[in-house]
């Protein structure tokens with residue numbers, strides 16, 4: 263007998279829509295069980311998916327997907343959507359190389375209307391789709407589903423501001439679980455909490471439940487909404503002011519509330535806003551109790567839950583950063599630290615506990631985070647902005663125009679630089695060396711080990727201008743950093759191994775594979791440390807002493823560290839033979855980090871292969 267009798271029959275939402283409504287709670291229960299079982303085997307996002315089971319079910323039940331467009335924000339909560347749209351079997355290879363992506367992806371399914379991974383794009387994209395539908399004279403529904411965390415970003419408000427006057431037929435669903443990855447922050451959160459905590463909400467919910475369950479006709483529904491829900495809640499909610507017809511809040515785990523409401527909303531014209539309340543981790547006790555820890559999980563046993571960090575695990579660069587932050591803050595009271603909603607992921611929780619007044623979680627708002635740091639620096643403080651490489655892309659003009667142009671001393675602690683693995687192309691931090699190095703005043707460093715990471719952070723901290731320290735996801739080499747807060751000479755690399763004919767110029771974490779390859783080649787290896795200012799003297803010395811120079815970096819080749827080496831050689835009129843190893847001009851899919859590195863030629867074998875292909879007979883004595 264199958265464990266999922268109903269789910270087994272659903273391989274397309276059309277099949278789901280043939281079910282009777284009374285069957286849906288059972289399907290929801292099967293989906294929830296399937297989710298826990300499947301994610302416990304693969305790892306992935308858990309709490310957010312458990313929280314959107316009924317909402318996803320109701321959307322595919324009511325809307326004619328894929329003809330009607332569902333546009334998910336962030337996309338980490340789309341596992342049920344994937345399961346219901348023919349990818350259930352693929353879930354066993356979720357986030358593995360060649361397997362199902364952890365996020366919606368247009369090339370993966372016609373149901374994935376918009377590729378995503380970074381947050382707060384759904385309303386903009388849905389508005390574009392709705393306007394296109396109108397221009398083409400087509401009729402279909404467009405729905406954006408966005409969490410309360412993602413709603414805090416500027417782009418979401420830019421889109422609301424535009425949609426409210428664009429008269430587009432679209433529905434925005436706010437999936438409010440009162441959580442981002444961490445507890446939510448900011449005035450919007452307070453606004454939503456006020457709606458929910460007020461006695462008016464409870465009265466409204468009762469009235470709403472009664473009203474919605476009888477499925478009134480369109481006109482009656484609209485009148486009742488006007489008369490009851492809106493009147494009972496603060497009449498001019500923020501979203502109403504922005505030009506939306508605000509409905510809710512309703513219980514997002516109650517199919518009897520969701521389905522009639524969605525049916526009725528389908529009939530209304532213009533921009534609609536439905537506020538849905540859900541619980542992160544719903545239905546799995548451990549995740550309900552600790553949604554932060556169960557936001558993104560590695561493999562675990564469902565009955566036991568997640569293990570803690572095992573003793574003997576090598577500390578991650580993230581942890582090295584977190585420890586440095588506390589030590590530096592102790593040494594200098596001007597230090598303030600900022601995170602755009604990634605306090606846990608960036609290793610800042612100990613700092614937050616120890617120095618609460620100097621810790622700023624600004625919400626998912628990277629642009630604001632960068633300019634906010636600039637403001638702090640203007641007043642003589644020393645801001646450290648911890649931000650994933652991929653998310654700094656969001657704050658690019660702020661980095662250039664607000665920080666670098668004014669030469670303000672902001673430290674960018676860039677986590678997840680390079681290939682991140684299972685999260686895939688939306689999250690790889692493989693562009694930062696290119697996009698930062700071209701900005702005047704920036705100093706850019708790439709640590710090769712934990713100790714160097716600490717030294718580089720200290721070096722960056724003591725500079726009088728902006729600097730980025732870019733370190734990879736995961737553990738380092740296992741070196742315990744010295745406790746001292748030592749600095750490094752700016753713009754200087756070091757020779758780590760002396761050999762002949764070939765010199766490998768390694769940047770950051772590529773030092774390890776370069777040293778391994780050098781053993782087989784008897785090559786010289788330089789740990790370059792700085793991408794900018796790059797060590798010109800060292801490069802020219804190596805060029806003079808070797809037949810072949812090879813740079814190795816975990817960044818796209820275009821505009822990366824190797825491009826800086828090439829510039830130095832060209833400017834000096836050097837005729838040295840030089841090749842670059844790095845990432846190609848293409849987006850790299852998700853998969854195991856080590857596997858992706860090997861595929862890109864960024865391991866010992868890849869380096870050997872490249873060097874052998876470039877050596878000439880006269881080099882080989």
Ligand SMILES: Cc1ncc(C[n+]2csc(CCOP(=O)(O)OP(=O)(O)O)c2C)c(N)n1
Pocket residue numbers: 310313336338339379380381382408409410411412413439441442443542603604626628653656
């Ligand atoms: C631009 C950007 N910054 C940060 C993140 C990391 N991130 C992924 S999910 C998430 C929290 C989203 O909260 P919410 O929208 O409320 O969804 P929930 O997980 O609560 O369902 C964050 C900060 C991201 N994906 N994109």
